[in-house]
Amino acid sequence: MTVESTAAPAKVNLMGLSQAKLEAFFDSLGEKRFRATQVLKWIHQMGVTDFEQMTNISKPLRDKLSQVAEAVAPEVVNQWDSSDGTRKFLIRVGGGNAVETVYIPDGDRGTLCVSSQVGCSLDCSFCATGKQGFNRDLTAAEIIGQVWQAAKSFNQFGVGAQRKITNVVMMGMGEPLLNFDNVVDSMNLMMHDNCYGLSKRRVTLSTSGVVPALDKLGEYTDACLAISLHAPNNALRNELVPINKKYPIEMLLASAKRYIDGLPDVRRKMTIEYTLIDQVNDRPEHAHELAELLKEIPVKINLIPFNPFNLSNYKRVSNNALRRFQQILIDAGYTTTIRTTRGDDIDAACGQLAGQVNDRTKRSQRYKIDKNALDASNADIIPVKLVDEADVSITFNG
Incomplete structure (x- = not known):
């Protein structure tokens, strides 16, 4: 029967x-x-x-x-407040997984750093997220739900409520362009007049260089673009950002320039993100090489001091090397800022986000991450091939 x-x-x-x-x-x-x-x-x-x-x-x-x-947002299971005003949320997304979202105040500006994947399918050598491996893409509800929960925590909803979240950056856990449709839908909700009403200049997507998706991005959004570069040549970037072996610097920058050139506002520039690591990519010759590399591209440069974590042997750049690197770029005519480290006392600084990842790639075993705290009792573990520089693909539903 x-x-x-x-x-x-x-x-x-x-x-x-x-x-x-x-x-x-x-x-x-x-x-x-x-x-x-x-x-x-x-x-x-x-x-x-x-x-x-x-x-x-x-x-x-x-x-x-x-x-x-x-209408359901993912659940906030923990919240930490830093001494500098930074707030980090641990957000449960099922299957023993959780992602992290970070709010960073700076005067009248309040930036929310939003995650797009559970873990990350890439494995940049200086980032804690990738060491936890990868489980899945977040749904659009789980991505915009991070904004909803953060806004709720600041009593931002309702007529006349003061807006605390003024900017959103897709720079949390994951590579946004490997979750193309859900990220695009979420960013468009952020900028929609009937939703959060953020300016297109106040929503930024950061990518390590998934070129086929970047080539499609301009058809769906005109949000700001940030490129996670971190090296001025392919040999060094291959070590730091392995996807570079599939989509090298020249291909990536050409795609990024096409995106910027296609925007209606001719004054827009892309941001180049460059994490400075002691004795790795912080030498004067690296700064001069970077200046030469970017000379034909409308960019501003954001230098990010490396934030140590317990699975990395890299060290934080010295203040002298950081300032010297910045001055070389300024002298070459580039607007060059230094990202102030915020929230490092609660592991909320750039490169430190880890969350809880029920790893499907087995990468976390290579890095010997302690997963005893994860509740994976209801997880459906499906072995999948590790996504690396030779195996990056993306599909578009739009």
């Missing part, structure tokens, strides 16, 4: 749906498309996820939504 399943169909999570996808959802219910605008405002401007509280929607439609849909 065959027993048929009586389980109810999964509800549609409206948290991560773009306006177009939300309009299509209401079409499928036989409802007017303007309902999408109403729901977007309730969720992302007012912070309301209970349909019964959405008072400008009729009672029959609220009842229908409760049966077929939900």
Whole structure:
């Protein structure tokens, strides 16, 4: 005898749906498309996820939504506040996994660093995230849900509420361009007037160099672009950022320049991120080589002192070497800033984000990460091939 399943169909999570996808959802219910605008405002401007509280929607439609849909952000399971005002969130995303999100205040500016993957499928040698391996991409609901939870923690929702989050950077755990569709949908929600209303100059995507996805990016967004370069030549970058062996510097910078050149604002520049590591990439000759490499490209340069973590033998750059490197670039005509290390007392500084990753790549075993704290009892462990410089692929649904 065959027993048929009586389980109810999964509800549609409206948290991560773009306006177009939300309009299509209401079409499928036989409802007017303007309902999408109403729901977007309730969720992302007012912070309301209970349909019964959405008072400008009729009672029959609220009842229908409760049966077929939900608006759920991932759960914040821990929060740490640094002495410098930085706040780090540990956010549970199921299967024994959690990601980290960091808020960094700086005067009137409040920047939220958002994760796009559980772990990272790349393995940059100076980054703690990659040492934990990789589990999966985050959904759009899990990405924009990080913004929603952070806004909630600062009482940012509601009419007249003071905006604490003024900028968002896709620089947390993961390589954003390897989760293309969900990242693009999430960034567009961040910039949507009916959601968080951030300027396109205040949402930044940072990539290590997934060139095929970068070539597509301009068709879907005009957010700011940051390139994780970290070396002025291919030989050194191959060691620090292994994806460079597949997409070398020349290919990456050419793609990035096409993106910038395609933006309607001709004044826009890309940011070059360069993590300075003591005695590795911090020499004057590296600075001169970098200046020569970038001379035909509209860039500003952000120097990032390496932040040590317990699985790395790299050391923090000296202040003298850091200032010397910066001055060479300034003398060459580049706007060059130094990223102030923030939140290192709570392991929230650049390169330190780790979270909890139920690693599917087995990379964490190579780095001997202690995973005893992970609750993987409900995890579905599926061995997958480690994504490295020879095995990077991406598909587009758009």
